[in-house]
Amino acid sequence: MLGVMPYMGKKMEQLAPGIPPLDITIPSYSAEYAQGLITKMSDEARAFYKSIELGADLVYPLIYGFAFALLIAFLWRKIGWDKGLLKWAIFFPLIGMIFDYGENFSIVNLINQYPTPTASTAQTAAYFSLGKWSFVFASMAAMIIGLLTWGWKARVSK
Numbered sequence: 001m002l003g004v005m006p007y008m009g010k011k012m013e014q015l016a017p018g019i020p021p022l023d024i025t026i027p028s029y030s031a032e033y034a035q036g037l038i039t040k041m042s043d044e045a046r047a048f049y050k051s052i053e054l055g056a057d058l059v060y061p062l063i064y065g066f067a068f069a070l071l072i073a074f075l076w077r078k079i080g081w082d083k084g085l086l087k088w089a090i091f092f093p094l095i096g097m098i099f100d101y102g103e104n105f106s107i108v109n110l111i112n113q114y115p116t117p118t119a120s121t122a123q124t125a126a127y128f129s130l131g132k133w134s135f136v137f138a139s140m141a142a143m144i145i146g147l148l149t150w151g152w153k154a155r156v157s158k
Contacts, residue, residue: 004056012052015045022107023057028130034122038110050111053104061104065097068139075146079153089142096135103128 012021019040022029041049073090076082081089106125110117 005060008052008056012045012048015048016041019045021049021052022125022129023053023103025129027133028126031119031122031126034110034125035117035119038114038117038122046111046114050108053108053111057104058101061097061100064136065093065100068093068096068143072139072142072146075143075150079146079149081146081149089138092135092142093139096132096139099128099131099135103132 009021009024019037022034022037025033038046069090069092072093073082076087076089081087103125106121106128109121110125113121
């Protein structure tokens with residue numbers, strides 16, 4: 001899977017030079033930007049983008065969502081943070097995964113609305129993107145904090 005997304009990114013760059021996919025715009029974008037991006041793409045680029053959203057990008061969130069959740073659960077248990085409020089951090093990647101799916105389906109809807117993608121659909125995609133990135137970064141922070149704390153506790157206990 002790791003090789004699939006970079007390949008698709010390169011192919012997308014060939015089909016739509018200088019037009020980055022909405023999925024990788026951090027943290028989000030305006031409705032006008034999303035509408036303009038979709039209308040600037042060629043028919044072939046839009047078709048390929050749609051195939052990514054309905055293909056590999058349906059599997060990718062499952063992989064990272066559950067892998068990150070399992071890693072956070074493992075780390076939290078190792079450092080004793082698996083009780084109380086902190087235990088809920090394991091849900092960050094799963095919530096991010098849900099936002100990612102919302103983003104994907106909103107982007108497909110934008111593509112389907114070509115030549116006149118609506119501002120409301122574009123704004124919905126932007127909100128899902130913001131939610132996705134917020135929870136992905138919260139997940140990464142939880143993993144880094146867990147790794148550092150685990151390392152620190154292991155070092156102190158020697």
